[in-house]
Amino acid sequence: MAKKIFLDEQEMPTQWYNIMADIKMNPPLRADGTPLEPGDLAPVFPMNLIEQEASTERWIDIPEEVMEKYRIWRPTPLVRATALEKALGTPARIYYKNEGVSPPGSHKPNTAVPQAYYNKAFGIKRICTETGAGQWGSALAFACSLFGLECKVYMVKISFQQKPYRRTMMETWGATCVASPSEETQSGRAVLEKDPDSPGSLGIAISEAIEMAVGPEDTRYSLGSVLNHVLLHQSVIGLEAKKQMEKVGEYPDVIIGCAGGGSNFAGIAFPFVHDVINGKEIKIYPVEPKACPTMTKAPFVYDHGDIAKFTPLIAMHSLGHAFVPPPIHAGGLRYHGMAPQVSQLISEGILEPRSYHQLESFEAGMMWAQTEGYISAPETNQALACVIDEAKKAKEEGKEKVILVNWSGHGLIDLGSYERYLSKQLTDYELPDEMLEKAEEVFKDFPKPALLKSR
């Protein structure tokens, strides 16, 4: 029995899978409640990506220029977690898709590379974005270096100071990384005027990046999750995993991925959701932190994707666009909303969200490191906590379940959080219900999404 299942490069998927062909969706709206038109987004994104965002074609060709760059690290290995299975004494067969093998160390370049490509094809010379913990900023820096584009990243100031390695990564790939709030933008200056020592926030950084992007004709903005073209690009993960499982005659009973904005989760799950809509039975669990319980506690509503309300209203699970989550170490899972397609599928019961505490996630990560060897990103540890639970349940039930998990990234740039865990400085956060109710105030007057059924 092989530990790792490889694909040859010629077996790589040549098309992305677009879930929009298979599900019913509430459309995005302008702030006044009227339907969003593609042209509304033209100052922010290049038109080829806006068209892709709106597409309902099931299969979209991956351009050869993107395939060439994907081959730097793709196809990624599918690995049987035999040592973890043995340690747990479970009859479950656990497979993980190793997305940590990319140069920036996560799944993020699956979309950063095509986004850089489409921007370049549209004549754009410079991309602006924001980054919180730094995974997205470094993936976009990497992608821009491959296509010779300028890249400017507004990094939340507190992370900029606490995670100098992330900034150095971006600079190694030729990007410019500035602490946000900065003096470069009106949004940044307005914050600094009120509070010169502001530690920054993702909301402020998004505002700065969009402000810098919408001015010059040769500059655009780029987002690392939530939008459908991002989920589309990430589908390469699940499409590869499906082929790899076929090679060893397996098909998953359970699929697990952590979800912040939803892109790595959708990447592994959506090609299988296609099967579920066509009658297959799979348990599919998106996993989030209990400290930011968007899917498990927040309602399905229309809300903005950012604190400054630059984005359209989108139908999603949301804790409210003004929500500021506690400072947990899974920085990539601290978003107030969730990708609309993931949210829609939750509302239909096709996806069943789970949540875990920070400490139990790190415990899972420690067990993983000491069996399967690799040190996981704090975000990925959330998914691993769920894998271990499912494997234990399979043992109790005496069932030979097949579990597939997206190992979304390694934790080598996040070892500071392991240091805090090992020295017992980490604590759990559970939000009081009053705080959740208060957070939801911001969208109470917005339109309500319809309850749609895709199957």
Add this chain to the structure above:
Amino acid sequence: MAKKIFLDEQEMPTQWYNIMADIKMNPPLRADGTPLEPGDLAPVFPMNLIEQEASTERWIDIPEEVMEKYRIWRPTPLVRATALEKALGTPARIYYKNEGVSPPGSHKPNTAVPQAYYNKAFGIKRICTETGAGQWGSALAFACSLFGLECKVYMVKISFQQKPYRRTMMETWGATCVASPSEETQSGRAVLEKDPDSPGSLGIAISEAIEMAVGPEDTRYSLGSVLNHVLLHQSVIGLEAKKQMEKVGEYPDVIIGCAGGGSNFAGIAFPFVHDVINGKEIKIYPVEPKACPTMTKAPFVYDHGDIAKFTPLIAMHSLGHAFVPPPIHAGGLRYHGMAPQVSQLISEGILEPRSYHQLESFEAGMMWAQTEGYISAPETNQALACVIDEAKKAKEEGKEKVILVNWSGHGLIDLGSYERYLSKQLTDYELPDEMLEKAEEVFKDFPKPALLKSR
């Protein structure tokens, strides 16, 4: 044309290649000049590894228990550096063996895993070692966690303070890591008595690790380079690369690897040296920093492997066992000596050492990151500087050379050194000849090795 050449797990080499079957060597000696007996090393290493160290069998079976752990990350990909070739406009075809895919991020676990296995098989419960920059310590911590052994690492105090991530890695794999000099050993206390603020050195850390290892019956010491059993275990790199090149109908004209103690270099090169001894023509370049020019400037002599003279006298290129190299960032290449087998082959002209400055190495690493995507360890950058030189030479000569390089590890835990490079704080060091002459004082009264010919 494929970018990456994979092997299936069933194609993995099942035996290591032992260069001792193919070359003539000056034997190791006791300090008094008499021949070393295997029993002399029994307090330090388990007898099964001592026997392997002395073996002259050409092929040695890899135990199935080791194969099982190797499969966590092996076989590693062989990758065609197409983007670098394009950027250089060279007719050379450049292939790199990606040893950075292991959990600790370098080639080191290729020997850490079998060393942990053989110690366990011999009944050992606990391994002590030292680490400078931290690569070896974290590889041994990883290997010990896989076999349920205790692992204690003495880490040079200045690195312990400057590289907290390395220490956290070791602790995540369950090892204990203490700053050296420590209060735990006589050697450590003696240093601290004289200098309570001692920043430590590799020499002191080795003394502490050996002192702790030779006492209890269930404890032994482990070394990450220089010794022949280490080079033997690393031969899996070159054996895989050979099969992978065969798959695409290639054979190298040039082989390049960085060399500190010599293990990653020997790993990729020795299976091809076997062919050279049997008549093939290959240019083989071990690469070192100009700041620690063991192979390019130091003589071939008998010397000790450590400052405290705990080790036997071995025939090697040496800057003298008391030599303290300048504080360059390629911490793994700051050793005063060189593996005896590598040294012997240099003395015969089969290997042709090269040296590069720190700044040109980082320049090479920057070009690599912006073309091939991955951020390399500072040590690996030395090899890449040589690759780029050879590729340029091939362009000048209009020759379609095939270059094979060992990409020994990623630089994600070394981003601090990139930060110093990017902010122009790094400088070059070239040792004055007087300093080299002085460094050589320490071995002037030792026996002289004979000049032997292997072919």
